[in-house]
Amino acid sequence: MFVHFTQKVNHMLMVKVTGFKHFLKLFRMRQWSKNIFVFAGLLLALDSVDFIMVQQAVFAFFLFCGISSSVYMINDVVDIEKDRLHPVKRNRPLPSGQVKAAHAAIAAILLSATILFLSFRLNVYFGFTLSSYFLLNLLYSFKLKHYVFVDVIIISSGFVLRALSGILIAGAAISLWLLLSVAFLTLFLGVNKRKKELLLLKEDSTAHRKNLSQYSIGLINEMIPMLTSCTVITYSFFIIYESDSKHMIVTIPMVLYGIFRYQYLTNRTEYGESPELVLLRDKPTVLIMLLWAVMFGLNVMAL
Structure with missing residues (x-):
């Protein structure tokens, strides 16, 4: 009888642990790497970086991680039916039935409310920026993601708000x-x-995302060189004209290599649909990011 009771308890614990693991997947922690843009503000304050500033930037980073996780949960609830048609996303906790949509919705509401409260406690301007990010992504989840070009512009705006929040935290x-x-x-x-997505989903692309029918491989291939050039030029202008240290000019080839490497991976591997995987798994990309961080650190110590 004791053995039977022990087995029953162990089974219940296993179910609880498994359920908790599935619930944690809703947070998409591997995508937290996108929030490193919050540290962009430190680039503009190289000559005045101190422990408190770094501490606030780290706290702001985790607040963005929290609010982005709540956005992911809301988006997963909204897209649950479409995700079941996707060859990769159908394995996520909600479309696979591992977590109930109602539980995810409640968690998203509680998490977002807590994060927004803490953001205003950290810095009022940061709080407004984080709130803008949250509201913009709500509009994206429910409506704006269905419009061609608007969808990628909204995603890009989210990263700009991350960088802007870091600048506000640094007071630069x-x-x-x-x-x-x-x-x-x-x-x-x-x-x-x-x-x-077009290459992966092919004829099923419109069933997953309505506006994919308005994109084409040819159109995107025409846009990519323009965006590559604009990225390198604007980053170079930032380093040359606005960076506190001209030694950071050596990072321009690093950025150029990183863009070329990402383009190569997009054409050769599965990474293109998940940019965060490049940051976490591709060794050359990780190495170039570490080199960039080393240069940043050396410039901070030199100032």
Whole structure:
């Protein structure tokens, strides 16, 4: 009898642990890497970076992680039926039935309310920026993602707001060149993602995302060179004219290589539909990011 009771308890624990793991997947923690743009503000304050500023930037980073996770949950609830038609997304907790949609919706509401409250406690301007990001993504989830070009512009705007929030936290002057480079880079990533979706879903693409029928491989291939050029030019202008350290000019070839590497991976592997996988799994990309971070650190110590 004791053995039977022990087995029953172990089974219940296993069910609870498994359910918790499925629930954690809703947070999409691997996509938190997108929030590194919050640290962009430190680029504009190299000569005045201190422990408190870094501490606030780290806190802002995790607040963005929290609010973006709540957005992912809401988007998954809205897209649950369409995700069941997707060869990859159908394995997510909601479309696969591992987590109930009602539970995800409640979690998203509680999480977003908590994060928004904490954001205003950290910095009022940061709170308004984070709120703008949240509202913009709500509009995206329910309506704007169905409009061609508007969808990738909204995604890009989310990254610009991340960078802007970091600048506000650092108390630095707003750099238009930096924000423009972030905008063009994320537009580049966004259209590459649409390209990969077209290649992966083929004739089922419109069933998953209505506006994919208005995109084409030819159109996207025409846009990519323009966005690549705009990204490198605006980042170069930022480094040359607005960066506190001219030594950061050596990072321009690093950015150029990173863009070329991403384009290569998009055409050769499955990474194109999930940009965060490049940041986490592709060794050359990780290496170039580490080199960039080393250069940034050396410039901070030199100032």
